[in-house]
Amino acid sequence: MADTPKLVLPDIPGLRNIDTYIANGGYKDAIGKAFSMAPAAVIDEVKKSGLRGRGGAAFPTGLKWSFMPKGKEKKKYLLINGDESEPGSFKDRQIFEFNPHQMIEGILIASYAMQIDHAYIYIRGEYAHWVKMVEKAVAEAYSRGFIGSRMKEMFKPSGEGVEFSVEITVHKGAGAYIVGEETSMMNSLEGQRGYPRFKPPFPANSGLWGCPTTINNIETMTSVPPILKMGGEAYSKIGDPKHPGTLLFGVSGHVNKPGVYELPTGTPLLDIINIHAGGVPNGKKIKLVIPGGSSMPPLRGDQLEGVKMDAENLKAAGSAIGTGGIMVMDEDTDIIHVLTRIAKFYWHESCGQCTPCREGTGWLLKLLKRFDAGEAMESDIDLLHDVAFNIEGRTICALGEAAAWPVRFTVERFREEFQKRVKPGLILESPNRVHSLRKGGLEPVQVHVPVVERV
Amino acid sequence: MAIFSDAELQEISELQKRYPSPAAYLLPVLWRLQDKRGWLDDEAMEEAAAVCQVPKSHVRGVVSFYTMFFEKPMGKFHVQVCTNVSCMLCGGEELLADMKQRLGVQNMERTPDGMFSIEEVECMGACGGAPMMAINETFFEKISTQEANEVIDQVVANGNIPTPKFVQQMPELSEAANK
Numbered sequence: 001m002a003d004t005p006k007l008v009l010p011d012i013p014g015l016r017n018i019d020t021y022i023a024n025g026g027y028k029d030a031i032g033k034a035f036s037m038a039p040a041a042v043i044d045e046v047k048k049s050g051l052r053g054r055g056g057a058a059f060p061t062g063l064k065w066s067f068m069p070k071g072k073e074k075k076k077y078l079l080i081n082g083d084e085s086e087p088g089s090f091k092d093r094q095i096f097e098f099n100p101h102q103m104i105e106g107i108l109i110a111s112y113a114m115q116i117d118h119a120y121i122y123i124r125g126e127y128a129h130w131v132k133m134v135e136k137a138v139a140e141a142y143s144r145g146f147i148g149s150r151m152k153e154m155f156k157p158s159g160e161g162v163e164f165s166v167e168i169t170v171h172k173g174a175g176a177y178i179v180g181e182e183t184s185m186m187n188s189l190e191g192q193r194g195y196p197r198f199k200p201p202f203p204a205n206s207g208l209w210g211c212p213t214t215i216n217n218i219e220t221m222t223s224v225p226p227i228l229k230m231g232g233e234a235y236s237k238i239g240d241p242k243h244p245g246t247l248l249f250g251v252s253g254h255v256n257k258p259g260v261y262e263l264p265t266g267t268p269l270l271d272i273i274n275i276h277a278g279g280v281p282n283g284k285k286i287k288l289v290i291p292g293g294s295s296m297p298p299l300r301g302d303q304l305e306g307v308k309m310d311a312e313n314l315k316a317a318g319s320a321i322g323t324g325g326i327m328v329m330d331e332d333t334d335i336i337h338v339l340t341r342i343a344k345f346y347w348h349e350s351c352g353q354c355t356p357c358r359e360g361t362g363w364l365l366k367l368l369k370r371f372d373a374g375e376a377m378e379s380d381i382d383l384l385h386d387v388a389f390n391i392e393g394r395t396i397c398a399l400g401e402a403a404a405w406p407v408r409f410t411v412e413r414f415r416e417e418f419q420k421r422v423k424p425g426l427i428l429e430s431p432n433r434v435h436s437l438r439k440g441g442l443e444p445v446q447v448h449v450p451v452v453e454r455v
Numbered sequence: 456m457a458i459f460s461d462a463e464l465q466e467i468s469e470l471q472k473r474y475p476s477p478a479a480y481l482l483p484v485l486w487r488l489q490d491k492r493g494w495l496d497d498e499a500m501e502e503a504a505a506v507c508q509v510p511k512s513h514v515r516g517v518v519s520f521y522t523m524f525f526e527k528p529m530g531k532f533h534v535q536v537c538t539n540v541s542c543m544l545c546g547g548e549e550l551l552a553d554m555k556q557r558l559g560v561q562n563m564e565r566t567p568d569g570m571f572s573i574e575e576v577e578c579m580g581a582c583g584g585a586p587m588m589a590i591n592e593t594f595f596e597k598i599s600t601q602e603a604n605e606v607i608d609q610v611v612a613n614g615n616i617p618t619p620k621f622v623q624q625m626p627e628l629s630e631a632a633n634k
Contacts, residue, residue, distance in 0.1 A: 075475070087539045087578035118473075125486075125523045126579045128592040169473045174482055175523030177577065191481035191507060193520040209475050252541035252582035259583045294540055294578075325582065327540055341543055345577055351520075 005238060007226040007246050008219060009099055009262050016133070018140045021101040027146050030225035034109045035155050035162045042113035046224065048232030050244040055081055055180075055217030056293070056322050057398075058243060058311040061224075067204035068114045069212050077213040078111055078119040078166075079189065080221055082134075083173060083180035085124055086293035087345060088325030091248035092218040094260045096123070096130040099222060100137035104168065106221035108147065109228060111166040114214060118167045121218075122185055125174040135170045142168075177349035181397045182215040184351070195353050196397035219248055240266030243310040243321075251277040253328040254284070265310035272309065273328055284330040288414070292322020294342050295402030297409035301331075318409075335417050339410050340368040346403035357400045360391040364407050371421045381418045385411045458488060458502045467506060481507045481517060485524055494525040522577075530565040530572030532610055534558065535589040538575055541582035546600075550586050551575055553600045557607060570611075590616050597621045 014020045022028070034042050047062030068076060080103075084092040095103055107119050121138075123131045141147045145154040147168050152161040171189055173179055179188045183197035186208050207213020223245055227235045236244045243265045249272055252258045256278030263272065269291060273279065280286060286301040291309065297319045299307065307317045314321050329338065347361040367384045370376040388408040391400045411418060459467065467487075471480040484506050488499040495503075495518050504511040518524045536542075536551040551573075555561060558571045565572035581587040584596025588603050593616045595606060602620070609617045 084580055085578060088541055088582050090580040090582045093580050124580070125521070126576075126589075129594070167473065172483065172486060174485070174521035176521050188482070189479060190476065191478040191509070191517065192513075193516055250583060252585055253544045258541075258585065290540075327544075327582070329544060333544065338540060338543065341538065341540060345539060348577065 004263055005246060006262050007238075008102070008222045008248060009094055009260070015099050016097065016101070016137070018101055018137070018144065021099075025229075026101055027105055027141070027144075030228040031105055031108055031112075031155060033228045034112055035164070039113050039115055042109065042228070045232040046113070046227060049227040049235040050232075050241070051220065051223055051227060051235070052243055052245075052311060053217055054219035054223070054247065054323070056086070058321055061216065061220055064204075064214060064216070065110065065114050067202070068214055069204070070115075072115075074211045075117040075209075076115060077208045077211055078107065078114065078116040079182070079185060079208065079213055079215045080107060080119060080121040080218060081180065081182065081185060081215055082121055082123040082127075082218045083177075083185060084127075084218070084323075085177040085180050086295060086323050086325060087342070088250065088252060088290060088293045088327045089323035090250045090252075091260050091324065093127060093130055094248065095218055095222050096127065096134050100134050101141065102225055103134075103218060103222045104137060104141050104147070106224035107168060108151075108166065109224050110214075110216065110221060112162075112164050115164070116166050116214075118169065120189055120208075121168065121170045122179075122189060123170065123172055124179075125172055128172070131170060131172045138168055138170055176351075177345075178351045178397070178399060181399065184397065185215065186213065193351075195351055196399075198396055239264035240308065240310040240313065242312045247309065247321075247324045249276075249309065250323075250325045251328065252325070254280050254286075254330040254333070255328050256281055263309075266308045266313065269307045269309050269326070270304055272326060277326075277328075280328065280330050284332065286328060287331045287333050288329045288335060290325075290327040290406070291319050293325040294327065294345065295405060296320045296322040297405050298413065300413050303413075335410065335414055336368065336371045336421055339406060340365070340372045342406050343368045343403070346399065350399060350403065354395040354400065356391045356394040357403065360387055360400075361403045363387045364391075364403065368407070371418060374421055374423055376418075376422055378419075378422050381411060381415065381422070384418075458491065458499060459506070463487075464506070471507075477506075477508045478513075481509065481514065482521075485514075485518065489524060493531070494528045528565065528569070529563075530570055532571050532590050532616070534571060534573045534607075535576040535579070536573070537577070537579050537581070537585075537587050539578040541578070542585040542587055545585040547586040550588060550598070550600055550603060554588070554603060554607075557604060571607075584621060593619060595619045595621070 012024055043062055043065045051061040052058040053061055082092050111119050149165050151165040155162050176194045178184045179194040181196050184194040188194040203213040203215060238244050246262050246264050248260050248262050250260045261276045288298050290296055290298045299319050311321045343365045347365045350357050350361045352358045364387055367380055385408055388404040391404040471477050474480055484503045488503060489495055492499055500514045501511055504514045534554055536554055538547040538551055554573055558566055558573055560566055560573055562575050581594055581596050587596045588598055606617060
């Protein structure tokens with residue numbers, strides 16, 4: 001940990017200023033190297049680096065780029081996902097604010113590698129202030145000739161100008177979590193309701209306006225220039241070999257120093273919480289940590305020892321890296337109350353296209369409200385688990401999983417918390433097969449008599 | 456009709472060319488209309504439909520889908536309090552309750568003088584500065600209930616939004632590196 005490279009958010013004062021960025025080799029070193037290579041060689045370099053998408057699914061970026069067709073029959077689009085609406089993640093905002101030009105340079109390199117005609121940066125409407133910052137940065141880059149038709153004369157790595165130019169447009173969203181899903185974002189950009197689309201066809205074949213499209217995260221784009229600068233092989237040696245590079249970890253909740261920390265992948269979770277984020281206030285114990293934004297499975301406080309923060313290690317530990325938004329909850333936290341809030345969020349954000357998600361998220365919320373109010377019965381615990389389990393994998397997009405995972409894994413990992421909230425019922429003296437549900441029927445079972453009207 | 460001036464229409468049609476279809480410029484057009492009028496009434500939606508060459512029903516569908524487009528008048532100062540997980544853990548719910556009491560309105564209602572409205576919002580991406588409150592586009596992070604009340608006092612007294620005290624800085628990142 002002595003030497004932690006800072007590639008996405010380097011400690012250079014005033015880096016958001018285009019002159020400072022250029023003085024530090026911006027719009028020259030990385031992009032010059034890219035333009036001196038063939039487009040396919042740039043893709044190979046990114047493949048070699050092992051870079052994986054930073055938007056949640058951790059899909060290999062180079063591989064994604066190689067899915068784009070080579071022909072020129074149709075226009076090709078690049079869509080940069082700056083929707084960042086996962087509760088607990090606030091990393092892209094730092095890039096917009098502190099290093100927008102490196103993001104633009106990354107977009108230019110990616111556009112060259114895939115021979116893109118037009119790149120759109122989609123930023124959530126809530127970030128109105130940061131949309132203006134990015135718009136300003138793009139306008140500056142345009143005025144210097146780094147974007148658009150003047151690129152051909154601006155970049156001359158081997159004496160002659162490059163035969164390539166791309167346009168970049170900033171697009172502002174209007175408040176919808178689901179738009180962070182790639183196909184939904186395409187619909188939103190086209191001026192429609194943000195409903196996710198079926199896959200296949202995959203965006204690389206039929207995306208924006210039926211043309212080949214690649215969707216990448218803001219942080220992924222910003223990670224590209226350092227890869228070109230240092231070479232794919234050197235980048236692949238940073239952090240965990242299966243998920244190399246640095247990640248922006250946004251730590252929030254019960255910690256002394258919440259904020260965004262850029263660290264190599266594979267950094268132990270407890271180091272991030274205790275060393276970088278300053279530990280839990282008043283020396284309290286950790287009850288629960290959500291390691292990758294609110295849709296990822298939560299980990300119990302006693303499951304954290306030795307957990308490393310990268311896609312493969314977290315998967316083995318029973319969660320997922322997501323967007324690297326770490327939410328820490330101390331021992332006094334009412335987990336049921338928190339989970340009810342998470343369920344409310346997904347219920348609110350479900351687009352309503354698929355029945356399991358539209359109805360299921362409502363069920364989850366109703367059930368959790370019962371627990372929160374102390375009105376639930378023993379069998380509601382299994383019902384909750386059952387409803388969550390039946391949403392997963394039965395929807396067009398991943399919002400189904402996002403809604404189900406936190407509930408399902410909280411029930412599995414904190415069952416005792418739910419049991420504490422169950423309203424004591426009547427113990428029937430004789431086995432009642434009608435009310436026995438899945439108890440087997442021979443043990444006396446608890447039932448509520450009478451049934452109360454519930455919220 | 457004719458909410459946009461000719462100059463504005465000219466500007467819009469230039470920007471529209473950055474997209475292969477005029478319909479793609481619907482969200483930016485709706486933003487412009489909402490910035491002008493404070494909300495999107497029938498007339499505004501009709502204008503958007505004409506500019507983007509889509510049916511009015513399509514515009515209404517889009518407006519109702521996105522939470523940031525208002526279908527009724529909201530306050531001049533729209534107060535948004537986040538109660539999602541990170542903010543909730545740091546007192547977001549208490550902040551919302553206090554603001555509701557202070558302004559005397561419920562969620563998505565506005566004060567009789569039309570000055571303030573309040574909304575319980577989902578995560579606005581300020582988890583590191585929880586709890587947070589936003590007035591229109593300005594974020595107030597790491598804000599206590601008392602500070603929030605002071606901000607409202609200033610808005611009432613001066614008629615504009617004060618500069619937030621807390622600004623996320625780069626050194627926060629350097630600190631981690633030096634450890």
